[in-house]
Amino acid sequence: MNNPDDGQLPPVAIFDRDDTLLVDRHYMCDPADIEWVSGAIEAISLLNKKGYKVCVATNQSGIARGYFTEKQMYAFHEAMRSQLAAEGAVIDGFFHCPHHPGGTVAEFTRTCDCRKPLPGLIGQIDRAFPMDRQRSFLVGDKPRDIQAAEAFGIPGHLFEGGSLLDRVLEILDTLQNVNSVGLP
Template identity: 70%
Template sequence: MTTESNRQLGPVAIFDRDDTLLVDRHYMFDPQDIEWVPGAMEVISLLRDKGFRICVATNQSGIARGFFTEAQMHRFHDAMQRQLVSAGGVIDGFFHCPHHPEGTVAEYAVVCRCRKPAPGLVEQIDRTFPMDRARSFLIGDKPRDVQSAEAFGIAGYLYKGGSLLDRVTEILELTTAHQRCDIP
């Protein structure tokens, strides 16, 4: 049995998908709609080089609303991964919430613990990639992303456009400075 004290903890960088890693085209499932925000591919490589696991935590209510299926979403994520690999990057895991209480697909039209701002997706990531909470963070474009991170006990940051690489570089500088201040 794995306990908190004997788990191999490491830093994990968690990204929201739409309007954080990708330009949002609203309910995306067609791989032709993939357009990376400026600096997204580079930041994934940078963080991997710094020892971070990279994960995506994304609400995908389009599944509950019947706009696309989980299989179509998985194909979309596979296409994202192929593009990253060809550019020298990789995402360790894609975690999604297919639920929405007002959905039209009965099995997904529920209130759940995985829909951000609830912390369920971050909890799933932690079970798969045990997190060093002091060094891990989530970045997204909406307050619910930050709330999800904070509910789990890791830092959450907003991204409001521009270079994602610049934003993550700022975050890394802040966390490094904070860690230096905590050293006795």
């Protein structure tokens, strides 16, 4: 773990939610729909042990479309936290974009800077958990996730299925190799 007095910021691992951490069931808000992607809980636990803050950055247009409320989404995220806690893993923060220009709920029907591929959600994460950008990264299943990360100035990594733990191990190995270049 980093000592806050040493001037070094912690790294942050950011994950998209649907089809990255969870099997996507389209516009999920019922905790009964939570099904973790293979290796997701283990990946989060590993990152916790390595001193990473772990956050979720998720577009949730179902709120703007009237499919579910923010309150239902918050309850869904609390159910995710509870399941992780039972396994000794922690997501430090959930950050969502409830907006969509084609929505039906007036307060959320608009264009915004927090909807990926724009980097607004990552900026919110950085304000809540100031990050070491050299060691931080985002993992998502869509090009818009990667675009948001790159627009913010951190690496984005595509997850195309399989074990999320295996993908995170690859990313950590790459980061270690990149950050050790030029060191004695």
